[in-house]
Amino acid sequence: MTTQALINAYGERALTLVKGAGCYVWDTEDKKYLDALAGIAVCGLGHCHPHVTTAIKNQADTLMHTSNLYNLSVQQKAAEDLCRVSGMEKVFFSNSGAEANEAAIKIARKYGCEKGIATPTIITLDHGFHGRTMATLTATANPKVKHGFSPLLEGFIHLPFDDINAINALEGDPDIVAIMVEPVQGEGGIQIPADDYLPTLRNICDKNGWLLILDEIQTGNGRTGHHFAYQAYDFYPDIMTTAKGLGNGLPVGACLTRGKANTIIQPGNHGSTYGGNPMACAAISAVIETMEQENICEKVNALGNYFAKGFETALANKSQVKAFRHKGLMIGIELDQPCPELVQQAAEKGLLINVTAGSVIRLLPPLIMTEAQADQVIEIVASLIH
Numbered sequence: 001m002t003t004q005a006l007i008n009a010y011g012e013r014a015l016t017l018v019k020g021a022g023c024y025v026w027d028t029e030d031k032k033y034l035d036a037l038a039g040i041a042v043c044g045l046g047h048c049h050p051h052v053t054t055a056i057k058n059q060a061d062t063l064m065h066t067s068n069l070y071n072l073s074v075q076q077k078a079a080e081d082l083c084r085v086s087g088m089e090k091v092f093f094s095n096s097g098a099e100a101n102e103a104a105i106k107i108a109r110k111y112g113c114e115k116g117i118a119t120p121t122i123i124t125l126d127h128g129f130h131g132r133t134m135a136t137l138t139a140t141a142n143p144k145v146k147h148g149f150s151p152l153l154e155g156f157i158h159l160p161f162d163d164i165n166a167i168n169a170l171e172g173d174p175d176i177v178a179i180m181v182e183p184v185q186g187e188g189g190i191q192i193p194a195d196d197y198l199p200t201l202r203n204i205c206d207k208n209g210w211l212l213i214l215d216e217i218q219t220g221n222g223r224t225g226h227h228f229a230y231q232a233y234d235f236y237p238d239i240m241t242t243a244k245g246l247g248n249g250l251p252v253g254a255c256l257t258r259g260k261a262n263t264i265i266q267p268g269n270h271g272s273t274y275g276g277n278p279m280a281c282a283a284i285s286a287v288i289e290t291m292e293q294e295n296i297c298e299k300v301n302a303l304g305n306y307f308a309k310g311f312e313t314a315l316a317n318k319s320q321v322k323a324f325r326h327k328g329l330m331i332g333i334e335l336d337q338p339c340p341e342l343v344q345q346a347a348e349k350g351l352l353i354n355v356t357a358g359s360v361i362r363l364l365p366p367l368i369m370t371e372a373q374a375d376q377v378i379e380i381v382a383s384l385i386h
């Protein structure tokens with residue numbers, strides 16, 4: 001089933017999905033698929049989690065939109081919930097990940113402006129991904145994302161990922177105001193930096209008066225086994241952005257700040273008609289409540305390790321496999337050649353997966369997946385690899 005009425009931004013799409021529940025979705029032929037992608041790390045609590053669905057339904061019956069000209073108790077509650085689980089201090093709500101990063105970039109630029117820097121510059125990393133708006137595609141190093149969209153913005157430098165020397169080489173550059181980095185690169189192929197990389201970036205930022213911006217749009221909301229990935233360490237970012245799993249399917253994003261980043265945005269500097277809308281905020285609070293009630297982070301750690309063990313055995317004799325990487329339930333299997341055809345082959349066997357960075361099978365299963373379902377994922381994925 002296709003239509004001519006959509007701009008062809010996404011290419012040919014083989015499946016038409018009509019319904020979801022927990023870790024499963026169904027197509028128009030009523031064929032059932034085990035979902036190991038969760039709407040690209042969005043439906044962490046599974047499809048149509050009853051607690052989140054009920055919260056959205058109740059909010060739709062009560063108040064759907066007012067704009068940000070008025071106080072909203074659901075918005076205040078969602079902000080407080082988010083600060084509590086993250087240790088951050090203030091929240092700006094957006095409607096998507098890219099918009100959350102736009103807010104972060106604006107804060108970093110105004111921070112520079114207030115220090116008298118005329119051309120504030122943000123360091124971002126090779127193979128990172130920060131979104132598709134003009135500022136966020138400029139922040140994204142991948143030339144494919146930028147191609148055709150010049151003129152781009154000024155004020156971004158790309159450096160190699162997981163390379164402290166490359167950052168150190170820019171110490172003392174008077175234009176640098178921030179480093180923006182994903183704790184684990186998602187679109188870049190589940191790239192996990194050395195254990196001391198992020199804490200070292202924190203130190204470099206402190207020493208130079210730069211802001212540390214963590215893009216937790218994909219890594220956040222339990223995905224890596226902590227509510228946010230930096231909570232595995234003993235530091236806070238100055239700015240953290242999140243989206244994807246934040247609303248379990250409602251389109252929401254958030255830019256959170258701490259310390260000196262808290263007061264840079266003043267009335268009139270930034271805004272969004274929909275940002276922090278009652279429906280979005282009801283979903284955010286329901287997701288956080290459910291994550292706490294169901295001990296989701298603990299489950300993610302256990303299931304992530306279960307997947308790793310299972311794949312270790314299942315992939316042991318596969319010559320195509322170059323590397324297996326995982327952090328919680330961000331799972332990447334890098335093959336020795338591009339493998340986009342595996343997506344369709346998996347779907348034929350009733351499994352939804354993704355391939356990113358050309359040759360990396362990416363699994364982002366719902367955080368509530370059972371071990372029996374994980375066994376099925378491992379079995380099907382292994383059957384596609386030689």
Ligand SMILES: *Cc1c(COP(=O)(O)O)cnc(C)c1O
Pocket residue numbers: 096097098099101129130131132182186187215216217218243244
């Ligand atoms: C998905 C993603 C984005 C973009 O989010 P959108 O909601 O698609 O705008 C930005 N950064 C990272 C790390 C992402 O994974």
